[in-house]
Amino acid sequence: MTKTDARTWLAGVHTKIARGDWEPPATLAARLRAEAAAEKARSIGFAEYAERWLEAVRTEPNRSGKMRTDGTVRSYQSKVTGYLVPEFGDLPIREIDQAWIRAMAERLDRIPSTLNPKSEFNGITRPVLIVLKMILRRAARDQIIPAVPDISVPRQKAVRHDADHDPDEDLATPAQIEALYEATPDLWAIMVLLAAWCQLRRGECLGLQRRDIQWRDDGSATLHVRRQLNASTGDYTDLKSDAGKRSLNVPRLMRDRLEEHLRVNVAPEGAAPLVPAVVRGSLPLSNTRWGFIWADSRAAVHGLPCRFRFHDLRHTGLTMFAQEGATLAELMRRGGHADISVVLRYQHATMTRDRELADRMSERVSARLVAAKEEADNPSSDSARG
Template sequence: MSTTAQANATLKREAWGRLRKLPSGRWQVRYPGPDGKTYTARTDDDKPLTFVTKTDARTWLASLQTRMARGLWEPPEVTAARLRAEVAAETARSMGFEEYSQRWLKMIRDEPNRQGKQRAVGTIRSYKGKVIGYLIPEFGDTPLREINVERIKKMTDRLDRIPAPLNPKSKFNGITRPVLVVLMMILRQAAREGLISSVPDISVPKQKSVRHDADHDSGDDVATPVQVEALYAAVPDKWAIAILLAAWCQLRRGECLGLQRRDIEWRDDGGATLHVRRQLNANTGGYTTLKTEAGQRSLSIPRLMLVRLRQHLDTYVASEPNAPVLPTDAKGSVPLSNTRWGYLWM
């Protein structure tokens, strides 16, 4: 008997579908699909499926015909893709907090925010500090779906017991709220991705002062001219101009430290204009743009400080346009750091 004849002899037409005995002795099934195509039996993960006996093959073929009659059939590759997606979704729903938080950090670093802008390096570093310093030690590999109101409440209670760095007697330490804000950002993103059904019903407390008690008078925060002069006299000469820039030009610390010689424009009328263009970032240690476009501004420098400002520039600031107004060393090219400035107040 020829090879073709032998193959035909092993290919048996059923009432519906075909059975074929393979050289291995196992049975193969082929059947017509509702879409008009002919399919070979495959497993749910889209691999070839054969049967030990002819009876097994016929039983499988009968069950398949029943599924088709009920409208439950789909092409093998579609079934495999659906099952893979379901497994991936279940794996994601079981993802531990540490794994997901690292993925979240990468997302906020690489993708723009809702306004279409990339997040500042300092912002990302701040979020990372909260995640690594507080959230991962708290939750570790806990599945996201197990982080509920009770777990979060236990975390906030522990954080609340950390003394405030600036005022150990204060009821508010300035730690709990920013950590909780970052946690809720992570959980909201997990909910948007369908990894958790909903975000725990947690109310983030309002920002509280860590420097003052509840009976503090906010008017005490405004320095009087006499106090400004006292501070000016107390700070080392090469950095004292920062006191006047903060008091009379209303510059923030990072804005003061980020000033360069080119930012001070002397006018023909004897006055001067200050251009605030950048800041020295406390997180990165380098120059960064200001957080908002409104932060970039030009203002007239009060005349009461012009003489001191000119003396400062002549004595301590290098002649290059990009020389820092507050250098670490006189005439130096390295700006005074946020950390070193902080030690002046200790």
């Protein structure tokens, strides 16, 4: 470098200082490094960022301040590895736009449903798009993308049945429930009654312990729902919501069978599982094993609704409870529901019961009016007979 070059450079530095544009060399280097790092972050591939997102899901609390369950994390993982990574791979996440997402959704829609091949919907597209939206929201917060592309998430639609399916078709008759009980091995048959007549979920049935049954002097019994057997971890865990924790009266029609089950099949300790894997065992029956047992029991009973699930026993019981005149609030409490929109499916049953009561009242009132009119028309009939 010549003196002239040096003077030119120095003059340029003085000009930058005068304009306020000059940066010390160390500051300039740090800024350039930061800009390079930011550019590299914005160029991160989808697969790498999705793995970072999954790690955050595993280790960070959700918006409610609670850690996500293993089952939830596993569900997210399956959507990422099963559908999203194969779709986007190492594509820079900032290149994922609305058109690409729409094309992916159309491909997902064409995957046949394994549960019901005749169904118009497969139950895949919606949850995959929801997980993708969660990932892109995090990317927007991390300033990797300027904003989340507009993602149209379809409404939840039935997969197990066709669109014109009537939920009333999922109900079993009392005789069919009794047949299911008889078809199930004695050690586990109580599961059928707990689901149908106490309206319990599968995990709630398997999570019961001897101490959860409280007997009274008059022979009645109260069942306390306090925990569930988690299908993902195989351990006892808290119920999904506070509404799930509830105390229920055991219906008279199953008390003797419950008492006999406790006497024969359940160990005497308070913490003994109500549905043990073996007679008087200390470990509860697993969700997986019950699935095989239930499949055999269901296959042994003729006339059940198509694709009848164990959960449909609970639906049957709640419908019958509604038909006896239970209010929506009483149904929420009995079923352990936190969301009234879920319970509204039983409103037709409560209205049917309401109509029956209204008709019965009408008949009784009409009969009294007829009797009163006849008496008014024949005021002297009684005295004449006298």
